[in-house]
Amino acid sequence: MDWYSIVKLLHILSATLWVGGGFTLMVVATLADRAGNIPGTLQAMRATGELGNKFFAPMSMLTLAFGLVMCWFWAGFSQLWILIGLAGYAMTFCIGMFVFKPTADRMAAMVARDGVTPAALAYGQRILRAARFDYAVMLVIMSDMVLKPTLHDFAVLAGMVLVLAGGVALALGRPRRLAPSAA
Numbered sequence: 001m002d003w004y005s006i007v008k009l010l011h012i013l014s015a016t017l018w019v020g021g022g023f024t025l026m027v028v029a030t031l032a033d034r035a036g037n038i039p040g041t042l043q044a045m046r047a048t049g050e051l052g053n054k055f056f057a058p059m060s061m062l063t064l065a066f067g068l069v070m071c072w073f074w075a076g077f078s079q080l081w082i083l084i085g086l087a088g089y090a091m092t093f094c095i096g097m098f099v100f101k102p103t104a105d106r107m108a109a110m111v112a113r114d115g116v117t118p119a120a121l122a123y124g125q126r127i128l129r130a131a132r133f134d135y136a137v138m139l140v141i142m143s144d145m146v147l148k149p150t151l152h153d154f155a156v157l158a159g160m161v162l163v164l165a166g167g168v169a170l171a172l173g174r175p176r177r178l179a180p181s182a183a
Helices: 003-034 038-075 080-114 118-147 154-172
Strands: none
Touching: 003 038, 003 118, 038 080, 038 118, 080 118, 118 154
């Protein structure tokens, strides 16, 4: 076994924990939202805020660090797929730090102060909409890392653009109104 294989394994493990953990939270929140389960939705949103600095940020930083080590020692920084991956990482990291974390914190403070209000639920919806775009970016990053497109891979690059456009459409789409189910 060589050092590259070890660093690559650590890169994939940290990325799996980061992306998989966040995706699981998004699915739990979406299922609770669709069921009208306000407490479940709020719990998923609270967990997003609580895990942001303790789990998601460290896992994303480790993913970046191991990726940079592989680039520095083995792959270089000039290939298109590496640049796409770095741009995608920067985008999703910023969404986490500047959208998910502060929005979840504001929502949690509002619920603690005023209880479950329509304004607090609106913060939860904002997180879910941002998560839709964030995971479109994640899908592009994962595809990019596997397919390693060049400027000549028009179909792959066009597919990535379509995935991002779909994420934008989902994020900007009409939000569902959180309300308890009548059942």
